[in-house]
Amino acid sequence: MERELKLRIPIEDLEKLRHAPLLAQSKSATDPPKLLTSTYFDTPELAFHWCGASLRVRVVGGERLQTLKLERSARTGLFDRDEFEMPVDSDTPDLKLLLDQISADTDCGKLIRDEATAARLKPVFVTRINRSAIPLRLPSGDELEVALDEGTIEADSGSVPIVAVELELKHGQPENLYEVALELLETVPLRIDHMSKADLGYELLVAERSDAVKAQPVQLNKRDSIEDAFCSIARNCLDQVHANERGVVSGHDPSSVHQMRVGLRRLRSALDLFADEIPAYAGLGEELRWIASELGAARDWEVLAGSTLERAGTCASPDEILPVRQVCEQIAANNRQLAAAAVESARYTRLVLQFVTWLNRQGWRDGMSDKQRGSIDRPASQFAADVLRRRHRILIKRGKRLAELDDHRRHRARIAAKKVRYATEFFASLCPRRAVRHYVDALTALQDDLGWRNDAVVADQLLKSVPRVSPDAASGAAFARGYLASRVAADHQTLKKLWKKFRRLSPPG
Structure with missing residues (x-):
């Protein structure tokens, strides 16, 4: 070996x-x-x-x-x-x-x-x-x-x-x-x-390319402690992050940027989920936010240049949308290069080496009292049930009258939904399979709707900057902004139905 x-x-x-x-x-x-x-x-x-x-x-x-x-x-x-x-x-x-x-x-x-x-x-x-x-x-x-x-x-x-x-x-x-x-x-x-x-x-x-890698299911054991569960979940998130690094560095596939960013979001969510029991070391959160933001700009412009403008293009003249798409594709490509440089940096290397060392050494135990060590040795199953109920309640509170919320409050509800989704997937193997499936299906449908709405909000801000880069794209950018606004308005009833369906469910724990 x-x-x-x-x-x-x-x-x-x-x-x-x-x-x-x-x-x-x-x-x-x-x-x-x-x-x-x-x-x-x-x-x-x-x-x-x-x-x-x-x-x-x-x-x-x-x-x-x-x-x-x-x-x-x-x-x-x-x-x-x-x-x-x-x-x-x-x-x-x-x-x-x-x-x-x-x-x-x-x-x-x-x-x-x-x-x-x-x-x-x-x-x-x-x-x-x-x-x-x-x-x-x-x-x-x-x-x-x-x-x-x-x-x-x-x-x-x-x-x-x-x-x-x-x-x-x-x-x-x-x-x-x-x-x-x-x-x-x-x-x-x-x-x-x-x-x-x-x-x-x-x-x-051989002209091989590294495909984007999605997260693998987390497998926990009924006898796992809280600490065992944290280690398994953190390594699962880290595996997804690392599996997409090569694709980000090569710059050929925007999906790698997306999946690495998802892995980082999952990892940040896991650290937040366990924070009361296993606090992260100083500076970790700041460094994870840094690398996530380096990937974020590339992902936002990719979405705009791809699916967002593709939908808008079905209702506009190709001559009007094409200049916008060309500008957005170039900005997206530039941001992919910046994302690649960040992943190739010594700063990112230090982040990964420090985190893996802390995880392998169980560095959180340093300075813990006997009572705190005893707490993380408790069964993960009860901890999981408590977490899922608490996160579900937060989402229900933030999502009240969801379809009528402004962009800021709807964004907070979307983040709460994302945290519920990640927590449910982390602990799915400790919960009844059928209950998890029904809950995740309804939550996924809700998230998808909130997700494209958020893409529309982000796209609107990005499209405002396009005419400054290329005056020829001004009319197409204005059309795309109007198209997105009309789609968001037309989605009002759909969002109400999705929220009503989810609100009836109980967390699977």
């Missing part, structure tokens, strides 16, 4: 990192780097890649090592995967050496047992890396290796440079990798890496 935290670093900071206090204490810090040449092999149709594996032969001095890695998705930069490494006598892989290592009933196991596979293997890309490997022994006794890498990944289709830092756990607890990364971040601006070297190599061969 290999456990590595992968980070990227500007090439101009690599030597500075070598002299960081944590690394300078090691005698190996001044050793010259070693050249690692690794040739990755696959079949012409990339069968190993498609079954989630990478196969390489690495030359180090006069030795050759064959390595098979079963790739898994990284969690906040931590690659936790099965690795099978053994010496070989030639420059090409020997699949027979893997037969006792890989189960025959897996896709990869079937592949290496197919006699035709070995004959069809060919080099697909090569990595040439100058590596400085610095062993560290922490005061806790944990052992890890810090690898400073500089080199290239080369394929027939092109090459890419790579400058990276890898923290590999040799012995101890994975959370120590995050703490070491935080200490190194004090010296140079590191960034979490979302891709392994194999990922980068295959990206030269």
Whole structure:
């Protein structure tokens, strides 16, 4: 099993990192780097890649090592995967050496047992890396290796440079990798890496794109404590955030921005939900609001340029709407670049590393009294029921005469509905399934209506700024604003019916 935290670093900071206090204490810090040449092999149709594996032969001095890695998705930069490494006598892989290592009933196991596979293997890309490997022994006794890498990944289709830092756990607890990364971040601006070297190599061969990732259902156990539930929910939210980082950085899919933003909203809601029992550390809320706002502008302009103007365009001349759409699409693209830069920043890296360290270490226990620790050890089921009832009451209060509320008060009701929805989904596995389904269905319909109404309010504000950017788009922007206002007015009865239907229900706890 290999456990590595992968980070990227500007090439101009690599030597500075070598002299960081944590690394300078090691005698190996001044050793010259070693050249690692690794040739990755696959079949012409990339069968190993498609079954989630990478196969390489690495030359180090006069030795050759064959390595098979079963790739898994990284969690906040931590690659936790099965690795099978053994010496070989030639420059090409020997699949027979893997037969006792890989189960025959897996896709990869079937592949290496197919006699035709070995004959069809060919080099697909090569990595040439100058590596400085610095062993560290922490005061806790944990052992890890810090690898400073500089080199290239080369394929027939092109090459890419790579400058990276890898923290590999040799012995101890994975959370120590995050703490070491935080200490190194004090010296140079590191960034979490979302891709392994194999990922980068295959990206030269295959034009793969990272799809937007929705939240997975939270699975809680009836015997879970409040603290157990918090940890499961927080990690679930963090998984959604991290799964969409790569898509945000690539900038190709606006949906990744949306889903990462949803993940952040869910995480902020979870922290608020548990705040009385498990208070967040100082500054966390501010940093989460910062990254959410960096994504928010991109998302708002995407919605306007897409679905909002598409609906308006059905009732207007294309010549009138087209200039508006072009302006909005360009502003949206610019904001996607800003969102990508935020996710690539050292500030965001610090936020993630600090949060994961706090979560893994259960940092909230520091300074807690015995009574407070006893409180978070209580069963989560009763806590969940109390939370759902309380949040439901807040929504009912804020939603009184919902269809007649002004934009500000309706926005507060929408936020309350969102918090109820997230809380219900967080605790759904502790509640009767049928009750959850009916409640969430009615709440979802209400949220959808409130959501597009909020989009209309935001769009109206954005459209006011469009003529200043492009006078040619002024008439189209004015038409779109009028169209949205008419749609909101026409929705009055629908919102009344949706609210009436929801108001009859009781929370599922």
